Amino acid sequence: MTDKIELSDAMLRSLKLPATGVIYHPDSKIAGFGIRVSKHGLKTFYFIYRFKDQRPRLTLGHYPKISLAQARKRASEATGLLYRGLDPAIHLRLNEEDTHASADVTPHVSQAPIFTFALQEYIDKHLATKCRPSTQREVSRSLRSNFLEPWAAIPIDQITAFQVSEIIDAKIADDKPSAAIHAHADIKAFFAWCVARKMIKASPADTIPTPASKGKRKRSLNAHEIQAVWLATEKEVNPIGKLIQLALVTGQRRGEIAGMRWDELHIKHGYWEIPGSRTKNGLDHIVPLSFLAIAIIDSVTKTPMPMQPGDTEIRYSPFVFPAQRLPAKPISDFSDTKERLDRLAAIAPWCIHDLRRTMATGLGEIGILPKPKKKLFNHAENEVHDTYDRFEYFKERCEAMHLWALYVKKAIAGQIETASIGAFDNPFARIEEQPSPGASP
Incomplete structure (x- = not known):
C-alpha cells in the first residue's frame, strides 16, 4: 500500500502496474476510500470501513467505467450511512452491471436511518426543545x-x-392497558415526527387503533399491603426503594420525586418546594415533610459526579435520586426494581401511582377537608385566584402529613388493630374551611 495522496484523474491515468498481485492507493481526502491496481491493469475503486468490529472492503466500481467523481460520491454516501449506524455493504446497493460495465447507473441508497439513530434525533431535536423535562424523561423512557x-x-x-x-398487543396481554395507551401515543408521535422530517413517507402507527382503557384505576393499598411493600423496599439496595417510600409518605407523583433536587429541600423549615417547571399543572408546589419523610431523605447518600479535568474537589449530583450511569440526570428506569419488589412483597398487582391514591384515601378517612387535601396533592383549582398562595392551608397540610406518617409507621410495625385510620383524632377535620393568610414558615 502506498502513502495517502489526493487522487486525481491525471494520477489515475498514469498509475503503474505492480509486478505481482495488487497495489492499493488510499485517498487522503475521504477516509477508507482509494483505488487498487492489479498486475493485469484492472483499476478498482474501494471503500474500507469498520463496522461491528469487522473491517469489510466494499467495491465501488472500476475505472474508467465510473469516474473518480462518481466513486468519491459513493464513498461519501457510504460514510454517511456509517454515521447513521448502517452497514454500507447492505444499504449502498450497487448493481452488478454498475460495478463491471456501466458508469451511468446511480446506486440506490437507503435514506432512512436505523431506529436507534432516529430515536436519538427525536429526543435531542424534538423532546428536548418542545417538552417539559418531566415529559422528556417519561417519553424517552417509554420509547x-x-x-x-x-x-x-x-x-x-x-x-x-x-x-x-x-x-402494543403484548402490553394489553400483560394486563397493562395504561402502558399500552402511552406506548401507542409515544410511538405514533415519534413516527409522525419522522414523516414531517421526510425520513419516511408514511407512519406504520397510523393504522393502529388506540388501545381501550379499562377505566380509571381505583387501587389503593391496605395496611397489610403497606407493610409488605415497605419491608420489601428496606431489602432493596437500589435507591428506588427510598423513592417508593417517599411516594407513599408524601403522596407526590413518581416523576416529581424522581426529579427531586437537593436545592429544592428546606429540611430546617420542614418542606420541599417543587418548581412549576416540574409539576403537572405548572404551578410551584410546597410539600410539607413529615418526620418520616425527613428520615428517608436523611438516609439517602449524595452521589458523587465523575471527576472532570480541572476539578479540584468532588462534585455531587444535584439530584437526590440520580441515574446510576449518568448522575447528572435523574433516575428514570424503575422496571427492574419494581419487579424485585413485587416478588418480595407478594401482594396483588400495584403501581407506584397507587401509593398516591392510598394516601388520598387515607386522608379522606381521617377527615381532612377537601381544600387542604387538594393543596397537598397539588390538584388544579376550579376557581381562579388573583394571587396563587403556595402556603395556603400550610398548617393543615403539615398536620395531615404528620397523621399520615403516624399511620404508615403503625402499619409497618404490624399494629393494624390499634392503628386504623379512623383511630386518629384530627383537630383540623373540625375547623371550618377559611383561607389562611399563607405566610412562609
Whole structure:
C-alpha cells in the first residue's frame, strides 16, 4: 500500500502496474476510500470501513467505467450511512452491471436511518426543545424500554404496522392497558415526527387503533399491603426503594420525586418546594415533610459526579435520586426494581401511582377537608385566584402529613388493630374551611 495522496484523474491515468498481485492507493481526502491496481491493469475503486468490529472492503466500481467523481460520491454516501449506524455493504446497493460495465447507473441508497439513530434525533431535536423535562424523561423512557431493543438496527422505513401492533398487543396481554395507551401515543408521535422530517413517507402507527382503557384505576393499598411493600423496599439496595417510600409518605407523583433536587429541600423549615417547571399543572408546589419523610431523605447518600479535568474537589449530583450511569440526570428506569419488589412483597398487582391514591384515601378517612387535601396533592383549582398562595392551608397540610406518617409507621410495625385510620383524632377535620393568610414558615 502506498502513502495517502489526493487522487486525481491525471494520477489515475498514469498509475503503474505492480509486478505481482495488487497495489492499493488510499485517498487522503475521504477516509477508507482509494483505488487498487492489479498486475493485469484492472483499476478498482474501494471503500474500507469498520463496522461491528469487522473491517469489510466494499467495491465501488472500476475505472474508467465510473469516474473518480462518481466513486468519491459513493464513498461519501457510504460514510454517511456509517454515521447513521448502517452497514454500507447492505444499504449502498450497487448493481452488478454498475460495478463491471456501466458508469451511468446511480446506486440506490437507503435514506432512512436505523431506529436507534432516529430515536436519538427525536429526543435531542424534538423532546428536548418542545417538552417539559418531566415529559422528556417519561417519553424517552417509554420509547427506549418498549421499542429500542427489538428495533435497534432496523431502518425506520422497514418497520411495519404489524411490528408496532405486536408490541402494543403484548402490553394489553400483560394486563397493562395504561402502558399500552402511552406506548401507542409515544410511538405514533415519534413516527409522525419522522414523516414531517421526510425520513419516511408514511407512519406504520397510523393504522393502529388506540388501545381501550379499562377505566380509571381505583387501587389503593391496605395496611397489610403497606407493610409488605415497605419491608420489601428496606431489602432493596437500589435507591428506588427510598423513592417508593417517599411516594407513599408524601403522596407526590413518581416523576416529581424522581426529579427531586437537593436545592429544592428546606429540611430546617420542614418542606420541599417543587418548581412549576416540574409539576403537572405548572404551578410551584410546597410539600410539607413529615418526620418520616425527613428520615428517608436523611438516609439517602449524595452521589458523587465523575471527576472532570480541572476539578479540584468532588462534585455531587444535584439530584437526590440520580441515574446510576449518568448522575447528572435523574433516575428514570424503575422496571427492574419494581419487579424485585413485587416478588418480595407478594401482594396483588400495584403501581407506584397507587401509593398516591392510598394516601388520598387515607386522608379522606381521617377527615381532612377537601381544600387542604387538594393543596397537598397539588390538584388544579376550579376557581381562579388573583394571587396563587403556595402556603395556603400550610398548617393543615403539615398536620395531615404528620397523621399520615403516624399511620404508615403503625402499619409497618404490624399494629393494624390499634392503628386504623379512623383511630386518629384530627383537630383540623373540625375547623371550618377559611383561607389562611399563607405566610412562609
